[in-house]
Amino acid sequence: MKEQLKALRGTKDLLPKEARLWTILEEKARAVLNSFAYSEIRTPIIEESTLFVKSLGQGTDIVEKQMFTFLDRGERSITLRPESTASVVRAYLENSLENEMGFAKLFYMGPMFRAERPQAGRMRQFHQIGVEAIGSYSPYLDAEVIALLAALLDSFNIINYGIKLNTLGCVKDKEAFANGLRQAIGPRIKDLCEDCKVRYEKNILRVLDCKVDACRNEIKKIFKGTEEYLCADCLTHFETVKKALEGLKINYKVEPYLVRGLDYYTRTTFEVVHAKLGAQDAIGAGGRYDNLVADLGGPAKGACGFAIGMERAIMAIQDIPELDGGLSLYIATMGEEAYELGLSLVMALRGQGISAEADFEGKSLKAQMRTADKLGAKYVAIIGEDEIKNHSITLRNMGTKEQSVIPERNFVTEMERILIK
Numbered sequence: 001m002k003e004q005l006k007a008l009r010g011t012k013d014l015l016p017k018e019a020r021l022w023t024i025l026e027e028k029a030r031a032v033l034n035s036f037a038y039s040e041i042r043t044p045i046i047e048e049s050t051l052f053v054k055s056l057g058q059g060t061d062i063v064e065k066q067m068f069t070f071l072d073r074g075e076r077s078i079t080l081r082p083e084s085t086a087s088v089v090r091a092y093l094e095n096s097l098e099n100e101m102g103f104a105k106l107f108y109m110g111p112m113f114r115a116e117r118p119q120a121g122r123m124r125q126f127h128q129i130g131v132e133a134i135g136s137y138s139p140y141l142d143a144e145v146i147a148l149l150a151a152l153l154d155s156f157n158i159i160n161y162g163i164k165l166n167t168l169g170c171v172k173d174k175e176a177f178a179n180g181l182r183q184a185i186g187p188r189i190k191d192l193c194e195d196c197k198v199r200y201e202k203n204i205l206r207v208l209d210c211k212v213d214a215c216r217n218e219i220k221k222i223f224k225g226t227e228e229y230l231c232a233d234c235l236t237h238f239e240t241v242k243k244a245l246e247g248l249k250i251n252y253k254v255e256p257y258l259v260r261g262l263d264y265y266t267r268t269t270f271e272v273v274h275a276k277l278g279a280q281d282a283i284g285a286g287g288r289y290d291n292l293v294a295d296l297g298g299p300a301k302g303a304c305g306f307a308i309g310m311e312r313a314i315m316a317i318q319d320i321p322e323l324d325g326g327l328s329l330y331i332a333t334m335g336e337e338a339y340e341l342g343l344s345l346v347m348a349l350r351g352q353g354i355s356a357e358a359d360f361e362g363k364s365l366k367a368q369m370r371t372a373d374k375l376g377a378k379y380v381a382i383i384g385e386d387e388i389k390n391h392s393i394t395l396r397n398m399g400t401k402e403q404s405v406i407p408e409r410n411f412v413t414e415m416e417r418i419l420i421k
């Protein structure tokens with residue numbers, strides 16, 4: 001027997017039923033994004049590895065442990081994108097979108113890749129819908145971006161999610177914050193977990209989001225929140241974001257321990273969580289990154305964005321609707337002559353934008369009816385010997401089970417009348 005090949009660990013086939021749900025969610029997302037005046041951008045899946053190392057930061061988990069990086073045939077180091085912010089900023093700069101669009105609101109949808117231990121809602125190829133608004137320092141943008149995230153989740157029919165909000169301050173504040181943390185933790189470092197000992201050296205802010213109880217208790221004793229490290233401008237910014245969110249009737253909770261693990265974040269950071277997701281409870285997250293554009297060689301530009309994890313979002317949807325194939329009409333035929341007529345009608349209907357299907361396996365009438373059912377056909381047209389003789393077609397409404405007889409010559413116009421309202 002030949003060996004059965006399988007999808008790689010941490011990757012997954014989206015079968016038709018699931019793919020239909022994804023399409024619906026993507027369409028909903030597009031409508032919402034469009035209403036917030038975002039335009040789509042599609043960047044390559046692969047980028048130079050340097051882009052991610054530079055933007056995400058050397059000491060981050062993604063760069064250190066999770067990137068799919070390989071040498072191409074020209075010995076260049078290439079990485080499958082682990083996230084999209086860096087790619088979008090790279091594209092914004094490379095294509096001079098600054099001149100073309102000025103302030104740019106961009107969204108993307110697509111696969112990202114991280115070599116993590118696969119578990120529920122965490123795949124090695126996972127999918128994100130995200131936005132990047134580049135070219136503004138306004139705190140009202142932060143509030144609007146968070147409102148957009150909420151609007152997207154609402155459109156997906158996700159309820160009871162929580163928005164956690166925090167601020168990291170500007171680069172200077174972040175430094176003061178890191179130093180303060182280092183001094184406070186120093187004498188207690190032996191009481192923290194092994195991971196935190198590494199974080200202490202490499203990425204100290206990450207100590208704050210350690211999930212180990214012992215670490216959490218220690219941190220609680222020595223750390224009261226980022227606010228004490230903020231400069232006046234960053235404090236005002238944060239106050240304005242909160243006030244603007246209240247004005248937009250967006251519920252949030254200030255979470256002083258929320259730090260995003262990536263180097264590029266500054267000022268506002270946020271995360272959306274949902275109880276249905278368990279320990280890995282974030283559906284989406286984002287924040288401001290006011291230095292990334294300049295760090296990647298561009299001018300100084302404030303920017304803010306987020307990404308929603310599609311797999312996670314789907315886990316949190318309240319009621320996933322039963323989705324059929326959306327087939328309008330199935331033509332069931334008996335005999336060669338009927339089949340030929342059926343096929344020509346199917347083609348005529350498709351020409352009018354009506355989804356229609358016929359049998360390709362030489363099935364019995366009964367089996368054809370079963371197929372129609374499986375395909376979720378709203379109507380079945382039956383063409384047998386009698387119908388051929390009378391130049392008529394029997395139409396069955398699969399919902400009501402009502403049957404009617406339609407003259408063959410009127411069939412296409414009649415179906416258009418019934419199906420295209």
Ligand SMILES: [Zn+2]
Nearest residue numbers: 170173231234
């Ligand atoms: Zn500041």
Ligand SMILES: [Zn+2]
Nearest residue numbers: 193196210215
């Ligand atoms: Zn720890």
